[in-house]
Amino acid sequence: MANHFPLIPDTTLDEKDPDLFALLCKEEERQRDKLPLIPSENYVSKAVREATGSVLTNKYSEGYPGKRYYEGQQLIDQVEELAINRAKGVFGVDHANVQPYSGSPANLAIYAAFLNPGDTVMGMALPMGGHLTHGWNVSVTGGWFRSVQYGVSKQTGRIDFDEVRVLAKRERPKLLFCGGTAIPRQIDFAAFAEIAKEIDAILVADIAHIAGLIAGGAHPSPVGHAPILSTTTHKTLRGPRGAMLMSTQAYAQSLDKAVFPGLQGGPHNHTTAAIAVCLHEATQPAFRAYARQVVKNAQVLAEELLDRDYDLISGGTDNHLILIDLTNKGIIGKQAARALDKSGIISNYNTIPYDPRKPFNPSGLRIGTPAVTSRGMGEAEMRVIARYIDKAIEAAKRGSEMELDRIAMAVADLAKQFPAPGL
The missing domain is CATH 3.40.640.10 (Type I PLP-dependent aspartate aminotransferase-like (Major domain))
Structure with a gap:
């Protein structure tokens, strides 16, 4: 029997809405090629996405x-x-x-x-x-x-x-x-x-x-x-x-x-x-290994930043998160976060305790290790990332866009070695 009215088109997203599909492809590329250090972000498995x-x-x-x-x-x-x-x-x-x-x-x-x-x-x-x-x-x-x-x-x-x-x-x-x-x-x-x-x-x-x-x-x-x-x-x-x-x-x-x-x-x-x-x-042994590595990675990343004279709130971390006071570095949080983004490292500017600056333009930077740990990175990679963070912030202070571009290429090479899960 013939349908009395048009059905929902049984087409794929790229056919139905190529504009949105193109945006999703670009976002997948961004998630694949850059390193997310926002503590509240992570990658989910293909099973979760399904x-x-x-x-x-x-x-x-x-x-x-x-x-x-x-x-x-x-x-x-x-x-x-x-x-x-x-x-x-x-x-x-x-x-x-x-x-x-x-x-x-x-x-x-x-x-x-x-x-x-x-x-x-x-x-x-x-x-x-x-x-x-x-x-x-x-x-x-x-x-x-x-x-x-x-x-x-x-x-x-x-x-x-x-x-x-x-x-x-x-x-x-x-x-x-x-x-x-x-x-x-x-x-x-x-x-x-x-x-x-x-x-x-x-x-x-x-x-x-x-x-x-x-x-x-x-x-x-x-x-x-x-x-x-x-x-x-x-x-x-x-x-x-x-x-x-x-x-x-x-x-x-x-x-x-x-x-x-x-x-x-x-x-x-x-x-x-x-x-x-x-x-x-979360009940699997691999998840327990991941959770413990998240903390190890954060602590190594914190130690590397301390060695580079970064001022960390509470002096370090016990978990997945690091809060940085950038005052002694002569740069504000938003400027640092945008420079890191251009360098392929995703963070967020954040207020710090007793911050004299406004919340939308604060003194701090918040970073974390869950997502890069989900990619399989360990302590050695945290040392590399700390170096890139420092280089990007110093380049931003000098206004060197070329240096930020060079860091971005190096970050992309590192990202390729540790493919993002679930993509």
Whole structure:
């Protein structure tokens, strides 16, 4: 029987939309030929990409496994349950919700579950290394709730827990966040837990940056200290752009209700499937080796930069991330980041603690090692990369575009020796 109306064209992307296809090809080339040192970026496997682009994007699934508002969920329920059980196994938690669309909505769900507008929340200040959603004033979490912020010591660049305790006892927050986006040291979850217990606050460990390190045994786990964990599923975990909330059983129902129907409708089933894939990958011996190498690489890169007189916040790193104060180098963060980009090394300019400059034009540079480690690079390559970083920054100070171009050629040669996975 003839169709009564035109069907969706069954054509490939290059045929259907050559303009977009060309852009994607150029982006793949960029990811292949340049070295990403942004700590929140990584490469996913072909299996994760395949799940992300699967037929599950066609299915709508409001609700939770066994309690849906749409029919046809027999296989969707199994996919979500697979992801949930893998999350519980990898992180050793009682409960996992794999439906949040990304990290910020996941954190907002925690507020919705346990706070009323105007209640007090306490987190690390954004300029000190925290996250927008830990109560910073430009976020709704700082506008809808009463926010108090802790920082780091000017002398050490590390958290002073005596100061945190004094602030917490004075302000009595209902939620206490630990974790952030520019923290180069291991997080002392036990110390935060002691403070939260003293003031009867709920401790939330935001492990978005370090989830892969925790899964791989390269960073202590907050489980047993923080009853609620929030994380994205990309970054060091090498999954799709999604998020998870994990908790003890006591907080499970409130979190689930806050995610759905509190903040969102149907989950992105294709993302849920890709989360299941990355969690399976995280159970493999190769992942543990990767996680530990991420930390080794970051520490070697930090040592090489220190040897070149770079001022590192807290004096180094315990994890995947390095935060550089460029003040003594006579260059600002944005200028350095753009010079590195031209040299084939991708970083991001970043505020540093007590930065006298504005956030859009700060003094610092943030770099990390997850993506280059995923490419198979080790300590020897970190020494080479440190040399290229230094050369590029010095060239930028001299305004030498030719030197930046020469560095870019050398970086491209290095990149070719370590092909990007999943591309």
